[in-house]
Amino acid sequence: MARPWETGFGAEGGLYRRLRAACAAEWEAYTWHPFVRAIADGTLPLAAFRRYLIQDYLFLIHFARAKALALFKAESVEAMRAKVSDIGAILSETLMHLRYCEGWGISQAEVLATPEAAETVSYTRYVIDRGLAGDILDLEVALAPCTVGYAEVALRIEHDPGRRREGNPYETWIATYAAPGYQALAQAAAARIDALGVSHGGEARFPMLSAIFSEAARLEARFWQMGLDAARGAAPEYEKARR
Template identity: 50%
Template structure:
């Protein structure tokens, strides 16, 4: 049986490619992304991750068994640890944690994070992890692709630290664990009648990811 994630990704292929090959991502890979765009994105991504940690907290409550409770708890802690890179880079630009945390959330940040939280609140844990998967698994895919691009880690790219974060084994293992969790939950509750709703959740989350890149590229509020 193929994985649920791969089926969702295949059925939303156009949206997925628009996300993982967005001009913002390509600019990270070749180092041409304007610094102001990256800085705006990174501050918003910190705020984004705080809200994603809350989504994992919803997962603890929604979990069907202790194994999935532990997995959701680990995800929450992993995300909070991920914010250390953001704060380190922001500090290099003279932005303190306090300044970052006082920044207003952009509309793209609010739209995406609240969509994911609502998916978990209205549905079950499978709905939630499907909504989370474009971020968790997508960033791992993007990190791997940019690291192999020839310019991502060439020593001249100003975004090498970001790329290393997501192509590194630490984050890659998080993504693999997420894929395994999706299939565990699918084995418990996936039906063909339910699949179209999961696909719509996945497709919408993927589009919101692309919108988040665009927010960084245009420095939209």
């Protein structure tokens, strides 16, 4: 029996689900990474989440740039209008993200003074490079693991038997991506991959598109791992924060 996160995005037989299935191992490593499982049960060290939050802000800046590139590469005026909306939403999200960081004791000055981690650089530049080298389908495929993947992560957490709700310090983060609004956004992104696959020769290009999707998923997993790596030796700080 198919699980909700396996069938909730993209059409059966469509390009999105085919890309996801073609990199099953990389996708599992990304969407059910130890970082994600620790968010689900509330045991993620604070140092790991703080590191992730700061780098996620820096990621968003380049995500907006990638969307701007998608505006340039867009196949129609209608698609261009959608990208303008996306860019505005992401830039507004950067402001909300800074306020969210403050709730975790991370000042705006600290966020802005932090350099990009190697994992942030490698992921964001890979996405932009795929967009510069290819067309709108190449770019959208490189972006999809982020947009759709986070929605899948939230669904997996919500259906996890070990899911902790009461007292989970990461409940607001989970709720953001499990919310109907974000789930609808992810569904639209998967549907766009399916549509572009038909209009832009996705079948003939599948091996290359699959390689792009797989690499983006791998880099997403590395982004989670970056947070865990920052938490090594930081357990006392986490326990102090929990008390």
